[in-house]
Amino acid sequence: MSxxxxxxxxxxxxxxxxxVLLVAAIVxxxxxxVDTPLYERQPFDLVIVRDEGKSTxxxxxxxxxxxxxxARSGDLYARLLDAPGEEIAIxxxxxxxxxxxxxxxxxxxxEFAAKSDFNSAYPYFAKLERxxxxxxxxxxAFTKAIYDExxxxxxxxxxxxxxxxxxxxxxRSSRTPGLENAVDTIGDAILKARWEAEDYLGVRRTVDAIxxxxxxxxxxxxxxxLGRMSEGAALERAKAQRLAAAGKGRExxxxxxxxxxxxxxxxxxxxxxxxxxxxGGTLWVGVWETAAPDATPDLDSPxxxxxxxxxxxxxxxxxxxxxxxxxxxxxxxVLDTDDARRQLSIRFADSAMAYRLARLLLEPxxxxxxxxxxLRERTAAVSVEGDNRLLVDLKSPHPQPMALAAAPxxxxxxxxxxxxxxxxxxxxxxxxxxxxxxxxxxxxxGAVEEYVYSDIDEAFADLRARQIHALMGVPPxxxxxxxxxxxxxxxxxxxxxxxxxxxxxxxxxxxxxEVRRAIRYGIASQETLNKxxxxxxxxxxxxxxxxxxxxxxxxxxxxxxxxxxxxxxxxYEPRLAALLLAAARAADAEAAxxxxxxxxxxxxxxxxxxxxPVARAAVAAIRDQLAAVGLxxxxxxxxxxxxxxxxxxxxxxxxxxxxxxxLTDVWRLYGPGGVSGGCSPAMRDALDKVVGATDVxxxxxxxxxxxxxxxxxxxxxxxxQTVEYAAYQSNLAGVAAEPIDLxxxxxxxxxxxxxxx
Numbered sequence: 001m002s003x004x005x006x007x008x009x010x011x012x013x014x015x016x017x018x019x020v021l022l023v024a025a026i027v028x029x030x031x032x033x034v035d036t037p038l039y040e041r042q043p044f045d046l047v048i049v050r051d052e053g054k055s056t057x058x059x060x061x062x063x064x065x066x067x068x069x070x071a072r073s074g075d076l077y078a079r080l081l082d083a084p085g086e087e088i089a090i091x092x093x094x095x096x097x098x099x100x101x102x103x104x105x106x107x108x109x110x111e112f113a114a115k116s117d118f119n120s121a122y123p124y125f126a127k128l129e130r131x132x133x134x135x136x137x138x139x140x141a142f143t144k145a146i147y148d149e150x151x152x153x154x155x156x157x158x159x160x161x162x163x164x165x166x167x168x169x170x171x172r173s174s175r176t177p178g179l180e181n182a183v184d185t186i187g188d189a190i191l192k193a194r195w196e197a198e199d200y201l202g203v204r205r206t207v208d209a210i211x212x213x214x215x216x217x218x219x220x221x222x223x224x225x226l227g228r229m230s231e232g233a234a235l236e237r238a239k240a241q242r243l244a245a246a247g248k249g250r251e252x253x254x255x256x257x258x259x260x261x262x263x264x265x266x267x268x269x270x271x272x273x274x275x276x277x278x279x280g281g282t283l284w285v286g287v288w289e290t291a292a293p294d295a296t297p298d299l300d301s302p303x304x305x306x307x308x309x310x311x312x313x314x315x316x317x318x319x320x321x322x323x324x325x326x327x328x329x330x331x332x333x334v335l336d337t338d339d340a341r342r343q344l345s346i347r348f349a350d351s352a353m354a355y356r357l358a359r360l361l362l363e364p365x366x367x368x369x370x371x372x373x374x375l376r377e378r379t380a381a382v383s384v385e386g387d388n389r390l391l392v393d394l395k396s397p398h399p400q401p402m403a404l405a406a407a408p409x410x411x412x413x414x415x416x417x418x419x420x421x422x423x424x425x426x427x428x429x430x431x432x433x434x435x436x437x438x439x440x441x442x443x444x445x446g447a448v449e450e451y452v453y454s455d456i457d458e459a460f461a462d463l464r465a466r467q468i469h470a471l472m473g474v475p476p477x478x479x480x481x482x483x484x485x486x487x488x489x490x491x492x493x494x495x496x497x498x499x500x501x502x503x504x505x506x507x508x509x510x511x512x513x514e515v516r517r518a519i520r521y522g523i524a525s526q527e528t529l530n531k532x533x534x535x536x537x538x539x540x541x542x543x544x545x546x547x548x549x550x551x552x553x554x555x556x557x558x559x560x561x562x563x564x565x566x567x568x569x570x571x572y573e574p575r576l577a578a579l580l581l582a583a584a585r586a587a588d589a590e591a592a593x594x595x596x597x598x599x600x601x602x603x604x605x606x607x608x609x610x611x612x613p614v615a616r617a618a619v620a621a622i623r624d625q626l627a628a629v630g631l632x633x634x635x636x637x638x639x640x641x642x643x644x645x646x647x648x649x650x651x652x653x654x655x656x657x658x659x660x661x662x663l664t665d666v667w668r669l670y671g672p673g674g675v676s677g678g679c680s681p682a683m684r685d686a687l688d689k690v691v692g693a694t695d696v697x698x699x700x701x702x703x704x705x706x707x708x709x710x711x712x713x714x715x716x717x718x719x720x721q722t723v724e725y726a727a728y729q730s731n732l733a734g735v736a737a738e739p740i741d742l743x744x745x746x747x748x749x750x751x752x753x754x755x756x757x
Contacts, residue, residue, distance in 0.1 A: 367673025477535025
């Protein structure tokens with residue numbers, strides 16, 4: 001009776017009893033799954049059966065005895081892989097050998113490794129480590145493969161890759177024989193290449209990285225290169241001094257900052273760093289955009305507001321925000337108010353300016369966003385006392401009279417409250433976007449140069465390389481990265497930014513409140529804020545808004561007094577957004593059939609936005625969200641000057657608004673002709689109650705009532721509130737931890753010989 005017959009009988013539920021012949025093509029065709037790698041196949045053992053001088057493999061389900069190389073006697077009971085339902089008995093004398101599945105995996109891994117085909121070998125090792133970690137010989141074979149590949153990469157001069165492999169080997173076992181020598185050898189090769197390329201900073205970083213990655217090992221590399229790093233720092237100092245002498249100060253600073261990192265203990269290098277950092281008294285600041293020279297510092301113009309701290313343009317500026325309200329100063333003169341909060345006074349150094357401002361305040365009040373508009377609105381009488389003291393009598397007591405003076409001035413009025421700096425033309429060949437020079441006052445810096453960046457990584461690289469002293473507007477999702485840098489500090493601006501979509505003055509959306517609501521329901525504000533703006537980090541002060549006034553940076557922040565917490569932001573409801581749009585379009589169709597002239601709901605919109613990282617990321621997300629509810633969006637990036645000019649074509653404008661005192665700033669935002677561009681009768685009535693309030697309680701109640709009206713009218717589309725961050729070099733002292741704006745304490749800024757916190 002043949003083995004073929006016995007196996008066939010087994011498959012027919014008969015007993016196997018005697019020695020037989022085996023025909024593998026009938027029983028178990030091993031050629032199956034030839035294209036599937038062994039590590040991806042169902043585990044199986046191989047039983048090699050020999051008969052009539054031929055060896056034939058049988059694929060069987062894993063045997064019960066998993067002992068490698070176990071001696072076997074008697075019949076071997078197994079279940080065929082392609083017929084697992086029945087157990088067969090293979091006579092012992094016919095069994096030539098048994099190969100367990102894990103043995104096959106290891107054999108295949110060694111085979112590929114021996115051919116230097118490591119990419120093919122590693123999946124087998126990974127399968128073994130995951131499912132059979134204790135299999136004899138696995139650790140030795142895997143270690144040898146990693147070593148062999150590291151040697152091959154070293155021979156091919158792929159040093160970084162080779163070192164990375166040794167790092168993985170160290171994680172497996174730091175006691176691997178020869179590992180320390182291998183790390184020293186490969187590390188030397190990397191350091192030598194960087195040294196020859198004059199990348200001395202790269203030498204230091206590599207030494208630090210290797211010693212950190214291979215901590216606990218006795219490496220000789222650090223000691224041997226320490227002296228050379230000191231030599232490299234000296235060479236970098238000399239190079240920096242030559243560049244500085246040639247007038248290339250920023251390039252020289254980049255070089256010497258590398259020398260500091262190369263040899264942090266060198267006092268000579270630190271001294272040169274301090275000298276070059278303040279050479280010529282010029283402060284280098286990275287920004288995402290600069291303001292136009294004649295820009296008015298309005299609510300929606302953060303670059304112009306930043307500039308006004310230097311060159312003037314605000315009758316009074318906010319210096320701090322306390323529980324009792326804002327504290328203000330004026331560069332026009334000494335600002336004061338009477339005890340009854342009914343009279344505001346400014347004592348000018350120049351009497352001509354007192355009379356000039358008096359004449360301006362007697363002009364009729366214009367649009368809400370015009371300079372001095374609200375102060376004119378609340379002024380009852382104006383007089384000049386003793387030639388230089390301007391007295392402004394208010395129509396009624398005001399909770400914060402000085403806040404009325406915190407009004408923007410246009411370029412022609414700037415000399416009323418000038419700053420201590422002036423904006424000047426850039427020298428030929430300058431890479432700066434704007435330059436300011438000090439004309440009065442005192443400080444370590446006599447000039448400020450702003451450099452515009454469009455790429456975040458480039459800005460960060462220049463900050464680390466000391467090409468700039470400070471960077472304004474660190475994206476929230478990159479804040480943690482800055483916090484981890486040892487030579488960089490972080491300042492958090494006191495006033496949050498209020499992000500919203502403003503309507504173009506002539507947009508058809510102004511007449512279609514249901515479409516504005518559809519847009520708001522179609523924007524996933526909370527998700528966009530959490531995932532896009534914050535990068536899923538948790539930080540205080542980031543909130544979704546139902547109105548474009550501050551929610552404050554914490555529950556105890558007095559700045560949140562104008563926000564009505566009882567009004568929840570509209571949720572993300574894409575189905576409702578689509579239904580509202582569909583209903584509006586159906587109404588358009590009916591009106592058209594009736595022959596009525598209408599401004600139809602657009603099928604596409606253009607959103608303009610500033611070139612800031614947050615705006616770029618946010619509008620990209622908004623575009624995709626609104627497309628999903630039936631509104632195609634075109635994005636248009638433009639400068640602050642273009643966006644505020646009114647000449648740029650768009651439907652919605654992404655704006656970043658900063659309010660210093662909501663009590664007065666809501667008039668500039670929502671009042672007739674204000675930043676939002678529209679003011680319904682209901683809004684005007686609510687605003688009149690705000691600006692006419694005579695005490696804090698009445699003002700707060702009026703502001704919260706205004707919130708309800710704004711929520712219903714939706715003159716703009718509120719999105720979220722963010723916190724603004726500025727990064728600066730650790731050796732730049734005098735920067736406030738929580739300034740109102742970047743340049744608030746610039747007179748106190750100075751370079752020290754420090755460089756790391």
